[in-house]
Amino acid sequence: MRLDWQTVGRIITRVVEEASRNYDRLDGLQQIGLDEISWRRGQRYLTLVVDHGTGRLVWAAEGRSKQVVERFFEHLGPQRCAQLTHVSSDGAEWILGPVEQHCPNATICLDPFHVVTWATSALDKVRRAIWNQTRRSGQQAQATELKGSRWVLLKNPQDLTANETAKLAVVGKLNAPLYRAYLLKEQLRMVFHVGYDEAIDSLEHWLQWARRCRIGPFVALAQTITYYRADIEATLLHGVNNGRVESLNTKIRLIARRAFGFRSAQALIALSELTLGGLCPPLPGRQRA
Numbered sequence: 001m002r003l004d005w006q007t008v009g010r011i012i013t014r015v016v017e018e019a020s021r022n023y024d025r026l027d028g029l030q031q032i033g034l035d036e037i038s039w040r041r042g043q044r045y046l047t048l049v050v051d052h053g054t055g056r057l058v059w060a061a062e063g064r065s066k067q068v069v070e071r072f073f074e075h076l077g078p079q080r081c082a083q084l085t086h087v088s089s090d091g092a093e094w095i096l097g098p099v100e101q102h103c104p105n106a107t108i109c110l111d112p113f114h115v116v117t118w119a120t121s122a123l124d125k126v127r128r129a130i131w132n133q134t135r136r137s138g139q140q141a142q143a144t145e146l147k148g149s150r151w152v153l154l155k156n157p158q159d160l161t162a163n164e165t166a167k168l169a170v171v172g173k174l175n176a177p178l179y180r181a182y183l184l185k186e187q188l189r190m191v192f193h194v195g196y197d198e199a200i201d202s203l204e205h206w207l208q209w210a211r212r213c214r215i216g217p218f219v220a221l222a223q224t225i226t227y228y229r230a231d232i233e234a235t236l237l238h239g240v241n242n243g244r245v246e247s248l249n250t251k252i253r254l255i256a257r258r259a260f261g262f263r264s265a266q267a268l269i270a271l272s273e274l275t276l277g278g279l280c281p282p283l284p285g286r287q288r289a
Contacts, residue, residue, distance in 0.1 A: 023279065028083075030053060030085050030086070031240055034048070037252055039256060045063060046061065052086070055244045060269045073103070076102075078102075081103050081106075084106040085107065107234045107238065110232050110234075119189065123182060126178060126216075126218070127149065146175065152164045168182075181218060184218050203225075206225075252272050
């Protein structure tokens with residue numbers, strides 16, 4: 001159509017600006033999720049805000065910092081900040097600090113996926129340390145058996161094949177601390193798959209076990225979980241998490257891939273808002289969602 005991509009980006013940005021004049025996406029917000037997404041190599045990030053009620057993208061900006069999050073709350077205003085009841089995040093301090101400062105009535109909910117990711121990271125640290133120790137001590141046969149165990153240990157039990165289940169049994173026989181670390185990871189994961197009362201009891205039992213397990217990464221994880229315990233218990237009680245945000249992140253990555261990348265963060269934000277923010281203008285022959 002004899003248009004370069006910069007012109008297309010400016011057109012999309014103009015359409016979004018025109019649509020935003022007649023539609024306040026920040027009006028009536030009660031539950032939101034905040035997260036970041038990498039949109040380009042070189043530590044280039046976007047900060048995203050999603051409305052849990054509608055699943056729509058309501059705000060986005062380039063960067064990933066406390067200042068970016070504060071810009072959102074300043075744009076939202078004190079009155080609408082006070083109307084927020086729940087805010088979900090991955091536990092990053094650059095998000096939690098502004099939320100606590102600007103949203104006096106909001107309950108912070110820590111995303112379960114990120115909590116379990118902390119456990120899988122701790123398990124992988126244990127696996128690497130034990131494998132290196134076994135290899136350096138000259139136990140080559142045992143080191144060989146443990147070498148290919150990473151994905152077996154990280155997968156959920158119900159997803160294991162017969163061969164992987166057998167591999168897990170070998171790990172349990174060869175190295176008790178590594179298998180105990182695996183069980184710690186699994187028990188923490190199951191906390192988010194049971195009812196509230198049972199989850200609270202399971203979380204307390206997990207903390208007691210992790211504190212006395214004598215496995216360094218999990219002792220440290222127990223301290224982290226204790227620090228965020230109130231936010232985790234809020235997630236268990238209210239069921240608010242970053243699932244919608246992660247789904248939207250995937251869609252934005254698809255938008256970027258479909259466009260073979262973006263040179264401008266503003267162009268990607270505009271197209272994401274047009275597609276995922278409810279700003280798409282009515283088109284001939286189509287009904288607006």
